[in-house]
Amino acid sequence: MQKSTHLIILGLFLVGGASAQSTGVTLGKVRATFSKADTNGDALLSRAEAAAAGIPSRDMQRMDADKSGSLSGEEFIVYYSQLLSRAGRTSAKDLEAEVKRINAARRAAQQKKDQERKDKARADKKAKDQARIDQARADKKASDQARIDQARADEKANDQARIDQARADEKANDQARIDQARADKKASDQARLDQARADEKANDQARIDQARADKKASDQARIDAARAKKKVKDETSKDEGKGTPEPVQAPEADSDRAAKLLRAAVASGRVTKDGAKDVFDLLTNTTLPTKVEELRRLHQVATARVSALAKSGSLSPTEARELYKALTRRMQQAGVKPTPPVQTPSAKPPVRREPGGNGPAPQVKPGDVQRARRKPNTPASKPPVGDGRKPADGSSRKKAPAKKPAVRPSEKGGRTGGGS
Numbered sequence: 416m417q418k419s420t421h422l423i424i425l426g427l428f429l430v431g432g433a434s435a436q437s438t439g440v441t442l443g444k445v446r447a448t449f450s451k452a453d454t455n456g457d458a459l460l461s462r463a464e465a466a467a468a469g470i471p472s473r474d475m476q477r478m479d480a481d482k483s484g485s486l487s488g489e490e491f492i493v494y495y496s497q498l499l500s501r502a503g504r505t506s507a508k509d510l511e512a513e514v515k516r517i518n519a520a521r522r523a524a525q526q527k528k529d530q531e532r533k534d535k536a537r538a539d540k541k542a543k544d545q546a547r548i549d550q551a552r553a554d555k556k557a558s559d560q561a562r563i564d565q566a567r568a569d570e571k572a573n574d575q576a577r578i579d580q581a582r583a584d585e586k587a588n589d590q591a592r593i594d595q596a597r598a599d600k601k602a603s604d605q606a607r608l609d610q611a612r613a614d615e616k617a618n619d620q621a622r623i624d625q626a627r628a629d630k631k632a633s634d635q636a637r638i639d640a641a642r643a644k645k646k647v648k649d650e651t652s653k654d655e656g657k658g659t660p661e662p663v664q665a666p667e668a669d670s671d672r673a674a675k676l677l678r679a680a681v682a683s684g685r686v687t688k689d690g691a692k693d694v695f696d697l698l699t700n701t702t703l704p705t706k707v708e709e710l711r712r713l714h715q716v717a718t719a720r721v722s723a724l725a726k727s728g729s730l731s732p733t734e735a736r737e738l739y740k741a742l743t744r745r746m747q748q749a750g751v752k753p754t755p756p757v758q759t760p761s762a763k764p765p766v767r768r769e770p771g772g773n774g775p776a777p778q779v780k781p782g783d784v785q786r787a788r789r790k791p792n793t794p795a796s797k798p799p800v801g802d803g804r805k806p807a808d809g810s811s812r813k814k815a816p817a818k819k820p821a822v823r824p825s826e827k828g829g830r831t832g833g834g835s
Contacts, residue, residue: 439505673741
């Protein structure tokens, strides 16, 4: 059968002779070929029938437009027309017309199918859009109602919660205030009691320490003063009759002792370094200004600083007196009459001296004997020999024998009498 079918197809290509070549293969001949290949007469070429007719399986799949698995008469006509065209054979007009009709019908069917698909897609989209709109409206309505109901319930619950919380807070605050007031009163009472005890203990200890320090400083000051006077007395006795007595120099021990007291006050935190600087500069500086006005200004600044520290309680009256005395001796050592010091709160007014003296007398305690007044032209009132300066009061003085300074009875170690 396959061989006869191939022979039939080959016969179609060769039939007709010159007339067939001039007129081409007609539609009737193609249909006759299809009828011969359709062995079962169902107007369809199955895969087996197509293979028997010499149609390759790939062409079978390509020409099966409706994907039915078989070739219809129209699909076979289109396929045969393509075979003729590839073989260089001409097709009759009726075959070409039939092929055009079939293709037009296919296009129309495809367009109809596409249109139906588009219409269906539009309808589906419209239905989906409408469904979404309806669902959105329903959801919004339900959501709005749910929000309204929830808002009402929340507001009611919040109001009740605020009422309950306010009651609980008020009760808790009242109890907390009561408890805090009791605790504060108890703590305040205990703190006052502890502070009173601590203050009393600290004040007692401070009074004891201050009394000990004052006594120690006073005793040391009296001892140092007695030693200094004895030294001055001895030096003055040696210089008597020489005609050129040496000026009284302030003992180095005064400046050292005063600087030591001031350093102790700084170390204890009662006096700051800045507050003690001016006093330290005048007490410990080995190179003093040469101008009298500058020296007096430095002395005035230092004594004012000592007075301020004494008034504020940073220095005790004994410490202030020692510093005043050391500053005055420092000025005497430079041969300059110092300005009167500022009086401390607990110090007695300075003893008034005769004109031409060398500044105010140092402060003394009730048990001390006042210094003997010095007359002009004493070694303490004259500048050092060879410095070229005139006396502080501007007068011209003649050399005179130095008088022996008076010594306090308490500094003689308990001896009686006016002389030593």
